[in-house]
Amino acid sequence: MTAPGSTAERDGDVRAPAPVLSLDGLGWSIGGATIVEDITLSVREGEFLAFIGPNGAGKTSLFNLISGLTTPTAGTLSLDGTDMTAQPAHVRARRGIGRTFQTSSLWPGMSVADHVRLAAQAARGGSYRLWRRASPYTTEVHGVLERTGLGHRAEVPAAELSHGEKRKLELAVLLVGEPRLMLLDEPMAGVSAEEVPALTELIRTLHRDEGRTVLMVEHHMDVLLGLADRLAVMHHGQLLALDTPQAVTADPEVQRAYLGEGL
Numbered sequence: 001m002t003a004p005g006s007t008a009e010r011d012g013d014v015r016a017p018a019p020v021l022s023l024d025g026l027g028w029s030i031g032g033a034t035i036v037e038d039i040t041l042s043v044r045e046g047e048f049l050a051f052i053g054p055n056g057a058g059k060t061s062l063f064n065l066i067s068g069l070t071t072p073t074a075g076t077l078s079l080d081g082t083d084m085t086a087q088p089a090h091v092r093a094r095r096g097i098g099r100t101f102q103t104s105s106l107w108p109g110m111s112v113a114d115h116v117r118l119a120a121q122a123a124r125g126g127s128y129r130l131w132r133r134a135s136p137y138t139t140e141v142h143g144v145l146e147r148t149g150l151g152h153r154a155e156v157p158a159a160e161l162s163h164g165e166k167r168k169l170e171l172a173v174l175l176v177g178e179p180r181l182m183l184l185d186e187p188m189a190g191v192s193a194e195e196v197p198a199l200t201e202l203i204r205t206l207h208r209d210e211g212r213t214v215l216m217v218e219h220h221m222d223v224l225l226g227l228a229d230r231l232a233v234m235h236h237g238q239l240l241a242l243d244t245p246q247a248v249t250a251d252p253e254v255q256r257a258y259l260g261e262g263l
Helices: 059-067 089-094 112-124 138-147 163-175 196-209 221-225 245-249 252-257
Strands: 021-030 033-043 048-052 074-079 097-099 181-185 213-217 230-235 238-243
Touching: 021 059, 033 059, 033 074, 033 238, 048 059, 048 221, 059 089, 059 097, 059 181, 059 213, 089 097, 097 163, 112 138, 112 163, 138 163, 163 196, 196 213, 221 245, 230 245, 230 252, 238 245, 238 252
Parallel strands: 048 213, 048 230, 097 181, 181 213
Antiparallel strands: 021 033, 021 074, 230 238
């Protein structure tokens, strides 16, 4: 098993790209309780790193630290070698960190296209007047909706979407901001079994065909095994293992962390 924080790069290989994201001893404690402890790892450009672990292991809390929603109480976080530990979420977003959440935060009465248009305006610093249909973002919005399979649902209110379509819309909102580093927190949550394959294929396309760097928390192991370059296992706020999916799922210590259940 590869030690947490190590990489598969060869010693002395100067061709290896610098990490997009580096965490060094990152931690968060509140009220005397340690939620995330001593997380050290790096993420390379174009890598897909998936996080697994029991409920309460600290996975979402770690995403909050990376995206800037929570300020760490220990350690450092760097983007492209620049220390961003103290920078707020909006600064990190401008530097290319994009995030989705476990629970949808869509406006039920707003159309699919207007969700993406609003996100484009926010990302580009444009006007928020949604009634201006001749928006300079029309082509961009249409392109993102086509990429995510929602082109035919552009004028449908978000309330009428299925769970799978809502997850696609969240990805569309994220993509219009052109993030370099995508944090996906349980994108399959609430999605029907019938919709999981299409959503999985969309995420695969964003990673492999568009070269997006992806960090993803997910409980569907069958989904992760077909997507991830590496798996990071969290348990009690700590990084228990970090290696290829094959090595991680065969590790006895990881099995014990899941109460003896096979992964």
